[in-house]
Amino acid sequence: MIITKSAEEIELMRESALIVSKTLGMLAKEVKEGVTTNQLDALAEQFIRDHGAEPGFLGLYDCPSTLLTSVNEAVVHGLPTDKPLQDGDVVAIDCGALKNEFYGDHAYTFEVGNVAEETKKLLQVTKESLYIGIREFKKGNRVGDVGYAIQKYCEDHGYGVVRELVGHGLGRKMHEDPEMPNYGRRGRGKKFIEGMVVAIEPMINMGTAKIKQLKDGWTIVTRDGKPSAHFEHDVALVNGKPEVLSTFHYVYEALGIESDEENEFRAKEIVFD
Template sequence: MIIIKTDTEIEYMRQAGKVVANTLLKLEEVVKPGITTAELDRIAEDYITQQGGKPSFKGYCGFPGSICTSVNKEVVHGIPNKSVVLQEGDIISVDCGAILNGYQGDAARTFAVGKISEEAKKLIEVTKESFFKGVEKAIVGNRLTDISASIQTYAESFGYSIVREYVGHGIGKDMHEDPEVPNYGRPGRGPKLTRGIVLAIEPMVNAGEYRVETQPNNWTVVTMDGSLSAHYENTVAILDNGPEILTLI
């Protein structure tokens, strides 16, 4: 069941989204060669709690971190670890969620670590732009898969592939609500978009093939062919005058 949000609920989600957006901006400032993913996790948790929030991911289904830190071939759900030291040329996808006043914000970014290859830079840019192509379709009266098809068409036009096993989702009081939001598919399908629907739209794009597998820790998802992967996500409210991105400052 899709839960339609009131204006008051969307305002609470704006506040949570602002905390998430600022957390990611702070992390972008400190991502550099030599820092560990555990240190990034500490910085994120400290900032979120200082704002009166709570990290959404910590303890969620047993996840040990406050953020997900996925490096290079890791697609999503990378676990922060003091033994993972970022190296020049890496890319790192950081997924961050915060709960404030009982409502969630959720967003992800892929950052460059020092100087990266042109291939990696292009992958990050295309993944980000694919999100915005999808958001263009997040308007009242469209169908859910209009978003999905737009993301897929754009990313695949550069020869990249879309991860199938992991998708976006509705969001509100709970991190994961209906509906699922695939990043691929034919347009004109799924529920009709109405005012008050709030979605976490999150393309995950691989430089190689789309197949992925989960590591033995039962969390970290990696590309099966070892290719680079990028992730870009925002929480988006569908309103009468168009979509509002709640996790972008």
């Protein structure tokens, strides 16, 4: 069952989402060669608590960490470790926060030092597909419209679209209806309803779409060992249009990147502090 949110609840969800956004922005300055993902995890937990929220992942489904950090061929659900990041790595950082009884949940894939051009292109296309999918989250459309748009864009670039892992509804629970696959057929699936909030999150592989789980019971990796990318936003359906509640603004500010990619998804001007 899809649980719609009131305007007031969507504003509370925006608060939760922006805490995650700020956490990712803080981490953007720390992701570098020699740093371990366990160090990043400790920084994130303290930052979230200092901002009046609780880590959204820690303890959820027995998750042992605040962050899920997926390096190179890891697709998602990578557990933080003491292995230092190396020049040329990419690391997808997925983060959640719980505040005012609502969750925020989104992700960004970071580059470490000198990343191969073909890997940079994978990250670029994956992030572009996120916004292509968000555009389809509108009145009159269905789940399959978002999935189809993401799938077509990524497969047209020769990439593998993961099937077993999907986006989801978001609210008082981390995972609500509907599931939001990154593949599908136009006009199929549940119809979008005013006030619903979803996490749209393309998980795209450079090679095969096939995956496997490591023995830690969490980390999902590509079967061919090629890199994967993961980007995620929280999006509400407001006045029939998608409104992005999370932002990469803080990441871009930290990395010195200028972008207007989110502007079309803002119903009102957001003042970033």
